[in-house]
Amino acid sequence: MTPRQRYEQSERRRSVIVAAVSLAAVGAVLAWLVPMAPGWEAVKRSFFNWPILVKTFPTLLKAFMLDVMIFAWSLPLIIVLALVIALCRNVRSAALFPLRVFGAFYTDIFRGVPTILLVYLIGFGIPGLGLPRPWNSPYLWGTVALVLTYSAYVAEVLRSGIESVHASQRSAAHSLGLSEADTMRYVVLPQAIRRQIPAMMNFVIALQKDVALLSFIGPVELLRQANVYKSLMANFTPYVGAAIIFLCVTIPATRYTDHLLAKQRAQRS
Amino acid sequence: MTRSNDELPASARAVPESLVNELPRLRLESVSKCFDEVTVCDQITLDIAVGEMLCLIGASGSGKSTLLRCLNLLEPVDDGRIWLDNTEISIPGLDPGPVRKRIGIVFQSFNLFPHMTVMDNITLAPKRVLQQEPEQAQSVARTLLAQFGLEDKAKEYPDRLSGGQQQRVAIVRALAMKPEVMLLDEITSALDPELVGEVLDVVRALKGQGMTIVLATHEMSFAREVADRVCFLDKGKVVEVAPPEVMFSNPAQQRTQQFLRRVLQQ
Numbered sequence: 001m002t003p004r005q006r007y008e009q010s011e012r013r014r015s016v017i018v019a020a021v022s023l024a025a026v027g028a029v030l031a032w033l034v035p036m037a038p039g040w041e042a043v044k045r046s047f048f049n050w051p052i053l054v055k056t057f058p059t060l061l062k063a064f065m066l067d068v069m070i071f072a073w074s075l076p077l078i079i080v081l082a083l084v085i086a087l088c089r090n091v092r093s094a095a096l097f098p099l100r101v102f103g104a105f106y107t108d109i110f111r112g113v114p115t116i117l118l119v120y121l122i123g124f125g126i127p128g129l130g131l132p133r134p135w136n137s138p139y140l141w142g143t144v145a146l147v148l149t150y151s152a153y154v155a156e157v158l159r160s161g162i163e164s165v166h167a168s169q170r171s172a173a174h175s176l177g178l179s180e181a182d183t184m185r186y187v188v189l190p191q192a193i194r195r196q197i198p199a200m201m202n203f204v205i206a207l208q209k210d211v212a213l214l215s216f217i218g219p220v221e222l223l224r225q226a227n228v229y230k231s232l233m234a235n236f237t238p239y240v241g242a243a244i245i246f247l248c249v250t251i252p253a254t255r256y257t258d259h260l261l262a263k264q265r266a267q268r269s
Numbered sequence: 270m271t272r273s274n275d276e277l278p279a280s281a282r283a284v285p286e287s288l289v290n291e292l293p294r295l296r297l298e299s300v301s302k303c304f305d306e307v308t309v310c311d312q313i314t315l316d317i318a319v320g321e322m323l324c325l326i327g328a329s330g331s332g333k334s335t336l337l338r339c340l341n342l343l344e345p346v347d348d349g350r351i352w353l354d355n356t357e358i359s360i361p362g363l364d365p366g367p368v369r370k371r372i373g374i375v376f377q378s379f380n381l382f383p384h385m386t387v388m389d390n391i392t393l394a395p396k397r398v399l400q401q402e403p404e405q406a407q408s409v410a411r412t413l414l415a416q417f418g419l420e421d422k423a424k425e426y427p428d429r430l431s432g433g434q435q436q437r438v439a440i441v442r443a444l445a446m447k448p449e450v451m452l453l454d455e456i457t458s459a460l461d462p463e464l465v466g467e468v469l470d471v472v473r474a475l476k477g478q479g480m481t482i483v484l485a486t487h488e489m490s491f492a493r494e495v496a497d498r499v500c501f502l503d504k505g506k507v508v509e510v511a512p513p514e515v516m517f518s519n520p521a522q523q524r525t526q527q528f529l530r531r532v533l534q535q
């Protein structure tokens with residue numbers, strides 16, 4: 001080991017120790033202060049009730065599978081729809097101008113309405129038309145509401161990605177005789193998508209949480225199941241259980257997104 | 270609007286004697302191009318013979334790049350006409366695809382596709398435009414890469430290559446379409462001086478193979494060495510067209526003399 005490496009290693013060890021000690025100190029102070037609050041005993045009973053957590057957790061986890069399913073089949077729909085809208089907003093020919101207008105309307109409207117409102121309007125409104133099964137399911141139409149909202153956001157991310165690809169790339173593709181469609185498909189889109197993956201990941205994480213909005217219109221997914229338990233047991237601990245489950249998914253996803261962003265920044269500089 | 274042929278500098282029409290038997294490959298007649306009221310190419314009339322190498326010289330901003338982009342139909346011309354082998358290609362609304370297959374262009378800034386390997390950069394257009402089978406496109410690419418000393422770079426991404434290698438790949442990419450004319454736009458201007466030579470060698474080789482070439486360049490000594498004719502552009506106008514011996518030692522126009530004095534002093 002060179003003297004320099006030895007020095008760096010000791011520095012690293014030192015900073016790990018300092019960080020650990022300061023974290024432990026903050027934790028100890030909190031553990032000492034919080035129980036001194038007058039309402040602590042009550043809060044502990046109704047929010048951090050271990051037996052209730054143990055009892056409800058398996059069912060909560062099962063309900064979470066419904067969130068995962070809604071997430072899993074809305075995500076591909078969102079991506080495909082977002083791509084279509086982004087391409088609509090990007091058409092250049094005059095004959096296809098109505099597509100541009102449609103794309104602009106779509107993104108304006110679905111980004112402009114709060115997600116929960118759209119979930120209510122579509123999730124209750126369309127089943128209200130009295131369609132036959134399975135077309136009257138609020139589960140189905142609630143998901144459609146999520147897809148509409150999220151595809152509008154992701155379309156904007158994709159569009160700015162498309163616009164960030166330098167015009168000289170299009171020129172180069174055209175000069176080789178590639179058609180507009182091939183230029184988009186092979187040259188512009190791959191670069192645009194690659195550039196925007198971290199930004200899109202943020203929407204994936206947000207979607208993972210927003211699936212819980214469907215609890216307001218029917219499907220017994222995680223949040224609604226927690227709600228049922230809360231009423232049944234007159235205790236808020238199931239909400240804490242639900243929060244833990246969401247965090248178990250979103251924290252790794254967030255870390256991964258940050259990692260992607262850092263990698264991209266390093267590449268660009 | 271268009272000037273009659275008598276008023277043009279005679280040298281714009283005259284193709285070199287060694288090439289007189291051939292039809293002009295490219296014929297430009299009073300080609301004009303404006304960007305927002307600014308005339309960037311002003312009534313340019315030129316013939317370019319089969320197998321000729323024409324060098325465009327002129328200060329930066331004189332319209333060299335724009336002229337080349339017009340020839341490749343990357344920019345529509347506002348006025349005048351362009352023929353490629355007796356077919357007019359400047360007709361508004363013409364499908365540019367077939368023309369671009371026949372006219373390749375290489376840019377100052379390489380413009381390789383950064384997300385593709387060298388091999389994919391080269392084979393994309395042959396596969397999609399010429400409908401070549403992947404194996405065929407790859408074997409053409411390998412032959413060309415070997416010819417320009419790049420045989421070991423096929424699997425690399427462009428950002429792993431030096432500027433000179435990238436520019437040679439860009440030339441190979443254009444050549445893979447088997448063009449009849451190559452437009453080279455200041456292809457050495459973005460390179461470190463020690464890398465210029467390897468790219469100019471490629472241009473010499475192309476000329477040796479009889480390719481018709483239009484080269485915009487600041488490399489006066491190279492233009493003097495390889496050009497069949499040199500064309501001096503100033504503010505979008507053709508000022509003078511002459512063989513390099515005449516252009517560089519005894520130019521007829523005063524503006525040409527001034528320009529050459531300025532650039533050759535440096």
Ligand SMILES: Nc1ncnc2c1ncn2[C@@H]1O[C@H](COP(=O)(O)OP(=O)(O)O)[C@@H](O)[C@H]1O
Nearest residue numbers: 304305309327328329330331332333334335336
């Ligand atoms: N797309 C464009 N839009 C507006 N002006 C342009 C465009 N391309 C070129 N120009 C202008 O045209 C003039 C000639 O440019 P260019 O053809 O690049 O000259 P050169 O290649 O000789 O340096 C310049 O003044 C430039 O600013």
Ligand SMILES: [Mg+2]
Nearest residue numbers: 333334335455
């Ligand atoms: Mg230029």
